[in-house]
Amino acid sequence: MTTTTPSRRERLRAETVTEIKDAARRLLVAGGPAAISLRAIARDLGMTAPALYRYFASLDALVLAIVTDLFEDLRATVADAATDHGDEEPLVRVGHMARAFRRWSLDRPAEFALMFGSPVPGITPFAEQCGPFNDAGARFGETFFTVLGEHYARHPFGGAAPDLPDPALRELFAPYLDTFGDRFPLPVIYLFVAAWTRLYGIVAMEVFGHLRWAMTDVEPLFEVELARMVSRMAR
Structure with a gap:
């Protein structure tokens, strides 16, 4: 069986997805479920809120992943x-x-x-x-x-x-x-x-x-x- 090494782009995307979920977890622990928002996550990571949609289609999708x-x-x-x-x-x-x-x-x-x-x-x-x-x-x-x-x-x-x-x-x-x-x-x-x-x-x-x-x-x-x-x- 052959394995495919992830490309640099794929690795960077996976790392960003992990960073987004980690930021959401920090908000969750600090303020409870209602504290999770794309705006707050983007601010924490130095991103724009629309940029998050390249990784998660919606807040629903992010919460489901978490x-x-x-x-x-x-x-x-x-x-x-x-x-x-x-x-x-x-x-x-x-x-x-x-x-x-x-x-x-x-x-x-x-x-x-x-x-x-x-x-x-x-x-x-x-x-x-x-x-x-x-x-x-x-x-x-x-x-x-x-x-x-x-x-x-x-x-x-x-x-x-x-x-x-x-x-x-x-x-x-x-x-x-x-x-x-x-x-x-x-x-x-x-x-x-x-x-x-x-x-x-x-x-x-x-x-x-x-x-x-x-x-x-x-x-x-x-x-x-x-x-x-x-x-x-x-x-």
């Missing part, structure tokens, strides 16, 4: 947590992965807000720009599903999956069934979604400081809910 990078960083962090504990049972690794997600999020509150918080005014929400198979958020989720797949391959249902708590949920999960219905039994996906919403909710409230009225240390609550999630997944 969020994609962040999800890839988060995916790698979570995947490393699974690899570091590769000799442990799959559901134990899921616990380590969930802890890695929490630590990453607490260390990067502004980035977390851009990825998971309210949409930035004037910016198309990230999920509306991505498909189910190839976007960065899906690749992040796939790290969990891969390990869950290992667990259920070792411990199959034996022909009978547990019942859903409410038959009406089948209709709500119709998009999953249409796209990934052969991946896991629907009750497994329900358990994962229910657990994820609880764990994500705790992390989001911790990142945004919304639990300070109740506790000074959220980690014990997170660990209790994580243990409950793993226990339910273990069937």
